[in-house]
Amino acid sequence: MESKVDKPHVIVLPYPIQGHINPMIQFSKRLASKGLKATLAITVFISNTMKPESSGSVQIDTISDGYDAGGLAASGGIQYYLPRLEAIGSKTLGELIIKHKKTSHPIDCIIYDAAMPWALDVAKQFGLQGAAFFTQMCAVNYIYYNVHHKLLNLPICSTPISIPGLPLLQPRDLPSFICSSEGSYIAYLGRVLNQFKNIDKADFILVNTFYKLENEAVDSMSKVYPLLTIGPTVPSVYLDKRVENDKAYGLDLIDFNSSTSSDWLSTKYPGSVIYVSFGSVTSLSSKQMEEIARGLNNSNFYFLWVVRASEEAKLPKGFKEESGEKGLIVNWSPQLDVLSNEAVGCFFSHCGWNSTTEALSLGVPMVAMPQWTDQTTVGKYIEDVWKVGVRVKIDDDSGIVNREEIESCIRQVMEGERGKEIKENAKKWRELALEAVGEGGTSDRNIDEFMSKLRRTT
Known part of the structure; x- marks a missing residue:
């Protein structure tokens, strides 16, 4: 039997919408191609809607968001969905960890969408490694970091806005949640700022970008968090072709011809x-x-x-x-x-x-x-x-x-x-x-570094 040290097992937990699932499933495939065991944990609603099948490289499992019959659309709004996702998601993620603990490949690390910081608390409760995965560009994450730590005060009173590592910004260049008083936007702003509430406890911080694309933003944010850029997370056939049979994301919430x-x-x-x-x-x-x-x-x-x-x-x-x-x-x-x-x-x-x-x-x-x-x-x-x-x-x-x-x-x-x-x-x-994801490129090296550290600590 293959030992845990030889093949650590990671649960990859995306925020349950298409735009967050795609980059995280691609990262799962990249890890699996390099020798890790990867399980993508989607919600029961998404699983029932799409009926995905586990492949040879990435396995599929489920947690619940508390709305198994309808997902976010059945919740009545994001302000109701997020608290229930945290409460029920935390419980069912724990049950998933326990289920795998009884197998030959127990979980070693939770790679969680940074939009769901409660997943890190669950990981630590079970003594597991935790890796925050930022699905958005580094510059946007760094803007939110500055707001969260009150380095950029709201409302915006003067322009242009100067943030180290970013170009001078006007209000129209900022993420829309920052400049709006709309109720749902306030809820969304709370979600993105909460990404930082416990991130100092994360063992790894992964960002869906590549270094040369945002080198100044990455350098600035790296002064406060040790980042690993791992993108672009695009199916391999369109880039380096190093991941076998990787022609599509594989989980589409909409059918099409x-x-x-x-x-x-x-x-x-x-x-x-x-x-x-x-x-x-x-x-x-x-x-x-x-x-x-x-x-x-x-x-x-x-x-x-x-x-x-x-x-x-x-x-x-x-x-x-x-x-x-x-x-x-x-x-x-x-x-x-x-x-x-x-x-x-x-x-x-x-x-x-x-x-x-x-x-x-x-x-x-x-x-x-x-x-x-x-x-x-x-x-x-x-x-x-x-x-x-x-x-x-x-x-x-x-x-x-x-x-x-x-x-x-x-x-x-x-x-x-x-x-x-x-x-x-x-x-x-x-x-x-192409250079970033190619053999020896910055993202390729960062993924190898992540895997090496994970193997040493499991």
Whole structure:
């Protein structure tokens, strides 16, 4: 029998939404490919909805969030969901640890989403190692750290905002939870600030980024916490190809027909298509949907637009028919396959961190239209730091992005000297992403360091 020292067993516990599950399952695969035993712990609701099967590399197990029949949607709001997730999640995580204790591979370490700091308390209760995993970019984590420790006082009274290791920021560049008094935003702000309440007890702190992407932010935050950058967490086939059969994340909360998008793209010439997607959560107004539709049409480029079924009624009447062969509208798409298709010349995105790291890893230029949470800060970096895209400007009177602005931003990325510079920068960041996860790269070395320390302490 293989000994525990030879093959430590980690439970990987993501916050139960798609954007947090994806990077953590990818990290699980990377660990498994290097010789660790990894078990991904998802909620009963997600398990029942998706019916995932354990693979040869990553096993699947469950905890409960207290809403087994409906998940977050059944809770009545984030302010009700979080306390129950902590109470029931802590109890069932403990039961999971006990269950595995009776097997030949007991748990050695809990790798938990930093958004759920109570998991670290459970790990320590059972005498286990605990590793906090920050799914968002380091700059955003460091902003929250500064707010949590009152180094950045709220409300913001003067601008620009200066934080060591970050560019000068305006209020529109800060995570949206910081500048809003909306009730649900206050609950979310409490969640992200709570990431730091017991982190000094964590044995490891892992960040879903790579060093050269945010070297100044990483250096600044490393002065207060010993960070290990382990990203980008993108399926290996799109990067270094060192993880066998790693072609997709493997857990999708939405079913889709992958051939529809790829078949349509196969008829388009290289760099001619705008890919438009605002993720799995964002909900736009009907007026904003109309402005996007008109801006896309007016640009005269082909476009592939992902519009969730729940959002379709907001499209202008007759728009699908009006677009003809110029545009394809689908309810969902295999995003990595689309971004890696040579027909795609630009990604019109909400700036979710997963989507952004996918675009950076595949060298795709961007039009940034951030909506909330960390996306506003990511949008700032896309335009001003990494210079791989253009960020749209919101009309002060209407509060939306108008069609002329959308068309202009698309043209800036797709055409002319600025477009050429943006494309060259996008290629550079792809090369640096490949370097980070490649053998001996910064992220690869950090993962090896994590595993080495874990083996020595178990």
